Amino acid sequence: MACISPDGKPTESGAKMLRALKSGLGSPEEIAKDAGLPLFRVRSGLRELAQAGLTNQKDDRYEITERGEELVK
């Protein structure tokens, strides 16, 4: 897991993506730019965060879930 540590907390890159989502950004391209991460890392990370129930995917955009917000309070 690249975005979520074994203890269930987001890694540094996972937290960057969640914070970008919390600020209202939604596309992998926007999040990559905001988080300063390569686009391939963001695409893969968002997939992982969605599998963990921290984001929802709607078409090509992502939204942070309540559980995701809890982790970056």
Add this chain to the structure above:
Amino acid sequence: MEEVKEQVISLPRLGEPAPAFEAVTTHGVLKLEDFKGSWLVLFSHPADFTPVCTTEFIAFAEIHPELQKRGVELLGLSVDSVSSHIAWVRNVEEKTGIKIPFPIIADLSKEVSLAYGMIHPGQSKTETVRCVFIIDDKQTIRTILYYPLTTGRNMQEILRIIDALQTTDANAVATPANWRPGDMVVVPPPNTQEMAEERVKQGYECVDWYLCKKKL
């Protein structure tokens, strides 16, 4: 009598779509499609903690900024485990101060290696040879290089090929032998007699109608 089944795998070729994969890497689970929109240099190495591979990884890390300027990502691969990859890149950083900034596929199942024809049994039945696949932003294979186990790759040649391919795409030209960025490029040869006659009047530097060069 025991029946021997041989599976024939078609190897990827230039101009064909790169085989899709989903693989465990040092940067998490990555799919080929995660790289869509960027160029990708997918390369294999025989094994972690080996001398030639270590020099190559340092060299790949050194050209990483140049690749980034060209919109190119790097992705390594060997049949070692992700723990081995992590231990190796940490060791390289500790001993040389060079951080490996790109992901490395842990292809324990050999799924990706076999799809890309990276295992050459004449060299080794268990390790991948030194392959380089240059894949464009549309995920088409544009260049394939194979180096034997004993010969480390030339990073400047990899950069030169990328420059040549991107120049070709942007300008509909070809590049001559030993071309470097800034050198003259080759104008595509004419297809008809009329075009050949016009070609020599067009002000290019021509050896003859079929070999004309121009500055970009």
